[in-house]
Amino acid sequence: MRILLWHVHAAWTTAFLQGPHTYLVPATGDRGPYGRGRARTYDWPPSCVEVAPDALAEAEVDLVVLQRPEEWQLAARWLRRTPGRDVPVVYVEHNTPRGDVPDSRHPMADRDDLTLVHVSHFNELFWNAGGTRTAVIEHGICPPAAAYTGELDRVGVAINEPLRRGRVTGTDLLPRFCEVAGVDVFGIGAEALRGHLPATAGLYDDPPQAELHRQLARRRVYLHPMRWTSLGLSLLEAMMIGIPVVALATTEAVEAVPAQAGVLSTRVDTLVEAVRWLMREPRTAAEVGMRGQAAVRARYGLDRFLAAWERLFKEVTPCMSHPSTAR
Incomplete structure (x- = not known):
């Protein structure tokens, strides 16, 4: 199949692109939010092809994601076809609801x-979709090349736009953890935290995915302070590497991290003490990380991820009243 999708979440898309199809990703001259094209810091396969918006009207497209x-409106205008009638549509919801939860x-x-x-059962539970048909396809993780060493008695955190997103990503909690260990923040906009965290904190702005994994693998603990993402x-990538994780027991994290495979709590004091404990017990940290790795x-x-998507593709593509290449 030829699948049209936008570059929105690079990590999720990296796994999605591992399927057997051709993936068309819009690319505009300014590489803006609706035309980012191929990722620059992730390893995407050749089956992901950049396409200019004005070329889509003549392109064969079997499915729109x-x-x-x-x-929705962009797809209708660029394809000159009616989404949901002339070409099948799947809408992927990555986020928790905001507002009147x-x-x-x-x-x-x-x-x-x-x-x-939905990418998690939590999201399906909390979003009110009315009569729209819904499905859950949980994340799939491309196995990272990095392997856990925990050689640095520091905490790794990966947050994109940590200052702007603030309480949503638990950025305000980071100073608590800086009191018991050195904290290194990786992600888009990490440098914006300079002056908001102690000078001992490391800030690494948008490293390539492979380098991010390699650096996280050297940290003793991975901290996931997300409140409402x-x-x-x-x-999941940290767990796949074998890093012991300490996380807020919110949203789907309580399903992803089984007992004994990490430390989860809604009490920040408990998580701070867990970091302190794992810092002074490197052998225990490695054992916790191994259990988390097996679980993820x-x-x-x-x-499993790709097989679930293939089943869904077979369900949605025969249901169209018109061929996908109609113009």
């Missing part, structure tokens, strides 16, 4: 022209 509400109404609620796919792929391999393996 939307991830933001405004992409738990009554938040999804932008694609009460529609019969698409399938709404969907299940962060960085948490069993639940979030790439083969």
Whole structure:
């Protein structure tokens, strides 16, 4: 199949692109939010092809994967076809609802022209989709090349835009952990935290994915302070590497990290003490990391993820009243 999707979440897309299809990613001259093209810091396969918006009207497209509400109109204008009628549509919801939780109404609620796919059962539970058909396809993780060493008695954290997102990502909690260990923050906009954290904190702005994994693997502990985000792929990647994780027991993290495979709590004091404990017990830290690695391999393996998407593709593509290449 030829699948059109936008570059929105690079880590999730990296796993999605491992399937057997051709993936068309819009690219504009300014590389703006609706035309980023191929990722620059992730290893994407050649089957992911950049396409200019004005070339899409003549392109063969078998399926459109939307991830933001405004992409519906973009798809209609660029393809010159009606999404959901002339070409099948799957909408992937990556995020937890914002606003009137738990009554938040999804932008694609009460529609019969698409399938709404959630990346976690928590998201499906909390979004009100009305009569729209929904499915859950949990994350799949490409096995990182890095292996845990824990040689640095420091804490690794991966947060994109930590200053802007603030309480959502638990950025305000980081100073508490800086009191018991050196904290290193990786991600887009990490440098913006300079002056907001102690001078002992390391700030690493948007490293390539392979380098991020290599650096995290050297840290003793991975901290996941997210209050209200969907299940962060960085948490699963850290577990896949074998890093022991300490995380807020919020959203889907309570499903992803089984007992004895990490430390979860809604009490920040408990998490701070867990970091202190793992810092002084490197052998125990390695054992916890190994249990987490086994858990994430069993639940979030790439083969399971791709197989689930293939089943969904077979369900949604025969249901169209018109061929996908109609113009």
